[in-house]
Amino acid sequence: MTLLLAALAVLAPAVAAAAGLLGGGRWPGAVVPVALAGTGVTLLATLLLAGQVVRSGLGAPLAEATHLATVPTGTVPIGVDLHVDGFAALVSLAVGVVAFAVQVYSTAYLKGDPRYSSYAAFVSLFTAAMLLVVFADDLLVLLVGWEVMGVCSYFLIGHHWEQEDARAGAVKAIVVTRLGDVGFLFGIFTLGIAAKSFNIGQVNARAGSLGTTTLTVATLLLLCGVVGKSAQFPLHTWLPDAMAGPTPVSALIHAATMVAAGIYLVTRLYDVFLLAPATLATMAVIAAVTMLGAALAAVAQADIKRVLAYSTVSQLAYLLGGLAVGSSAAAGFHLLTHAAFKALLFLAAGSVIHAVGTNLMRDMGGLRRGMPVTFVTMTLGLGALAGVPPLSGFFSKEAVLGAAEETARHEGPVGAWAGWVVLVVGLLTVAVTAAYATRLWLMTFFHEPRGAGGGPRATAHDPAPAMRWPLVALAVPTVLLGLVGLDRHALPRWLGLDEALHIGVVTSVLSVLLAVAGAGTVLVAWRREPAADPARSLGRAAVVLAHAFYVDDLYDRAVVAPVRLLARSVGWSDDRVVVAGVAGSGRAAQSAARALQRTEAGNVQAYLTGLLVGVVLLAVGVVTLR
Amino acid sequence: MPLLMPLLVAALLFSIGVYGVLARRNAILVLMAVELMLNAVNLNLVAFDVYLKDVLVSGQVFTLFVITIAAAEVGLGLSIVLLVFRNRETSALDDLVELCEDTDASPTVPR
Numbered sequence: 184m185t186l187l188l189a190a191l192a193v194l195a196p197a198v199a200a201a202a203g204l205l206g207g208g209r210w211p212g213a214v215v216p217v218a219l220a221g222t223g224v225t226l227l228a229t230l231l232l233a234g235q236v237v238r239s240g241l242g243a244p245l246a247e248a249t250h251l252a253t254v255p256t257g258t259v260p261i262g263v264d265l266h267v268d269g270f271a272a273l274v275s276l277a278v279g280v281v282a283f284a285v286q287v288y289s290t291a292y293l294k295g296d297p298r299y300s301s302y303a304a305f306v307s308l309f310t311a312a313m314l315l316v317v318f319a320d321d322l323l324v325l326l327v328g329w330e331v332m333g334v335c336s337y338f339l340i341g342h343h344w345e346q347e348d349a350r351a352g353a354v355k356a357i358v359v360t361r362l363g364d365v366g367f368l369f370g371i372f373t374l375g376i377a378a379k380s381f382n383i384g385q386v387n388a389r390a391g392s393l394g395t396t397t398l399t400v401a402t403l404l405l406l407c408g409v410v411g412k413s414a415q416f417p418l419h420t421w422l423p424d425a426m427a428g429p430t431p432v433s434a435l436i437h438a439a440t441m442v443a444a445g446i447y448l449v450t451r452l453y454d455v456f457l458l459a460p461a462t463l464a465t466m467a468v469i470a471a472v473t474m475l476g477a478a479l480a481a482v483a484q485a486d487i488k489r490v491l492a493y494s495t496v497s498q499l500a501y502l503l504g505g506l507a508v509g510s511s512a513a514a515g516f517h518l519l520t521h522a523a524f525k526a527l528l529f530l531a532a533g534s535v536i537h538a539v540g541t542n543l544m545r546d547m548g549g550l551r552r553g554m555p556v557t558f559v560t561m562t563l564g565l566g567a568l569a570g571v572p573p574l575s576g577f578f579s580k581e582a583v584l585g586a587a588e589e590t591a592r593h594e595g596p597v598g599a600w601a602g603w604v605v606l607v608v609g610l611l612t613v614a615v616t617a618a619y620a621t622r623l624w625l626m627t628f629f630h631e632p633r634g635a636g637g638g639p640r641a642t643a644h645d646p647a648p649a650m651r652w653p654l655v656a657l658a659v660p661t662v663l664l665g666l667v668g669l670d671r672h673a674l675p676r677w678l679g680l681d682e683a684l685h686i687g688v689v690t691s692v693l694s695v696l697l698a699v700a701g702a703g704t705v706l707v708a709w710r711r712e713p714a715a716d717p718a719r720s721l722g723r724a725a726v727v728l729a730h731a732f733y734v735d736d737l738y739d740r741a742v743v744a745p746v747r748l749l750a751r752s753v754g755w756s757d758d759r760v761v762v763a764g765v766a767g768s769g770r771a772a773q774s775a776a777r778a779l780q781r782t783e784a785g786n787v788q789a790y791l792t793g794l795l796v797g798v799v800l801l802a803v804g805v806v807t808l809r
Numbered sequence: 810m811p812l813l814m815p816l817l818v819a820a821l822l823f824s825i826g827v828y829g830v831l832a833r834r835n836a837i838l839v840l841m842a843v844e845l846m847l848n849a850v851n852l853n854l855v856a857f858d859v860y861l862k863d864v865l866v867s868g869q870v871f872t873l874f875v876i877t878i879a880a881a882e883v884g885l886g887l888s889i890v891l892l893v894f895r896n897r898e899t900s901a902l903d904d905l906v907e908l909c910e911d912t913d914a915s916p917t918v919p920r
Binding site: 783784785786787788791792795 | 827830831832839902903905906907908909
């Protein structure tokens with residue numbers, strides 16, 4: 184039954200996607216019902232699965248696996264396996280909820296879009312691929328879902344392909360994530376061949392006998408893919424540019440689900456990662472750098488979606504940090520709450536953009552009067568993001584920080600220093616997070632409408648019900664999901680993990696104080712000059728932050744420019760050497776032929792004379808030279 | 810009779826035939842010259858058949874084949890010549906040059 188639900192959750196949106204792609208153009212009226220039905224079935228199936236998880240919290244934890252088929256390869260066979268446990272069920276629920284909310288939201292957001300049918304089909308296909316990743320019990324099957332997600336992401340970022348930035352963002356997203364995926368593929372091979380199985384359960388079980396070098400190499404290679412997919416430093420640059428896609432897509436793919444897939448993969452292979460302390464230490468460092476760097480970059484962004492994008496990068500770093508210090512329960516907790524509140528934030532931002540017709544926060548302002556629903560839900564989302572108790576983000580973030588504190592005090596799978604790094608940087612990031620959340624809140628909803636078209640903006644109002652209700656629905660888990668963390672054993676038990684959440688009093692108080700300090704600083708700067716951008720008071724630093732520490736420019740100089748140069752020289756040599764050689768030999772043959780052409784005058788007797796002369800010469804030659 | 814005699818006659822006949830094929834303008838005369846060449850070969854075949862005293866007389870058998878094929882060939886050739894003459898009112902070989910290479914419209918390699 185459980186596995187049937189899992190298979191149904193994967194297949195329903197896949198069927199909807201196929202139907203949408205094949206028949207969407209012919210029956211435009213059926214596009215919306217088909218897309219909603221496919222995702223709706225997924226939502227129901229994942230809800231039932233999650234219900235089983237909660238019920239199983241009383242008895243044995245939910246864990247079921249099935250083997251559907253074996254694909255012989257000559258060496259290690261590929262098994263088409265499904266695996267459902269508490270973690271998978273809860274993550275799939277998050278995917279189902281956000282995907283359904285996004286499908287409903289999109290019906291209004293992209294109303295009248297000429298390519299709506301392919302858009303809805305790709306969202307469905309993405310949902311199927313993500314759930315395949317969640318339920319796959321074989322690394323190569325997981326990889327299939329992983330890559331299909333990447334392709335859907337590419338197509339959906341480039342949905343408005345008439346625009347230059349959408350095309351560039353789509354290409355950048357696929358190229359940068361592909362860079363990580365190369366490592367990912369080799370990581371799978373290393374692990375699969377060493378363990379003699381691609382089955383995740385078996386790989387985890389045999390991890391102990393593999394030797395530290397193999398494990399470290401394999402996990403570091405896998406980490407490349409994780410870093411690419413989850414947009415961590417140094418491969419984070421694609422996510423802000425992916426914001427050129429439609430906002431609901433950003434909510435689904437680039438905030439709630441796909442970018443969390445990297446983290447999810449680490450939790451699936453966590454037994455392997457735990458045996459490679461070097462990889463965990465690398466993860467801690469990457470998490471610390473990304474966490475703080477991305478949060479700082481978010482402070483000075485002008486585009487509301489880019490603020491949220493950098494915020495996503497920063498929050499995903501919390502997940503990675505939680506895993507680095509050895510708590511997959513804390514990471515899973517933050518994954519779920521982040522999926523809820525970040526999807527809410529993106530959808531709310533979408534409704535703001537829909538109302539004012541711009542992404543730039545300096546052209547917003549004063550929207551709280553006209554858009555009360557958006558205002559309230561976005562306030563809740565920002566509160567959760569900034570870690571305001573008792574909203575969900577507070578508890579899950581504290582769980583990560585608590586795990587870091589535990590590691591810092593008592594050592595864990597990784598050295599105490601890694602715990603300290605994640606803890607200290609995590610606390611600093613809390614202050615910065617509160618700062619950029621406050622800035623976004625103030626600039627969007629308070630003071631007077633700004634910008635060139637300030638007049639009509641004053642009449643901005645809440646969007647259609649199809650966009651309003653998803654906001655309200657997502658606000659519920661945003662507010663309530665954190666309360667699960669009050670019982671330190673409940674969530675780990677549902678996830679099927681044998682650990683407890685640590686929510687320390689000291690770190691909690693400290694992070695609330697830091698959040699208040701961060702928010703207060705922005706508030707003070709804003710009070711001084713409410714019409715201006717609070718980030719302006721940072722002076723020169725604001726420019727550096729707005730360019731995200733010039734990482735993109737660095738990559739431009741160090742990678743893109745040399746590659747372009749190489750490509751140009753290859754093109755030149757192709758044009759001047761290869762093509763010239765081919766064309767030259769053709770022309771040489773032609774001019775040689777022109778001399779011979781003269782002899783072909785059409786007189787048959789002349790030809791025969793030539794033939795006779797040739798035969799005589801040959802005969803004489805044969806006789807004399809013999 | 811020594812072998813030399815028929816061989817000499819055959820060589821002479823063949824040479825006349827070659828001259829006729831290469832030098833005559835009239836297509837009918839060219840066909841007749843071809844007949845001469847074939848008959849020179851026939852003479853050779855018969856002469857060597859006798860000289861080698863072949864039990865199977867394959868030289869004479871071959872000659873019969875050649876005569877048959879030559880008859881068919883002349884029939885075909887003469888009808889072609891007749892049709893050409895009806896269409897063009899000439900049977901001069903050096904006027905029939907329509908199949909020559911067209912030097913002006915030579916194909917070029919694309920750049």
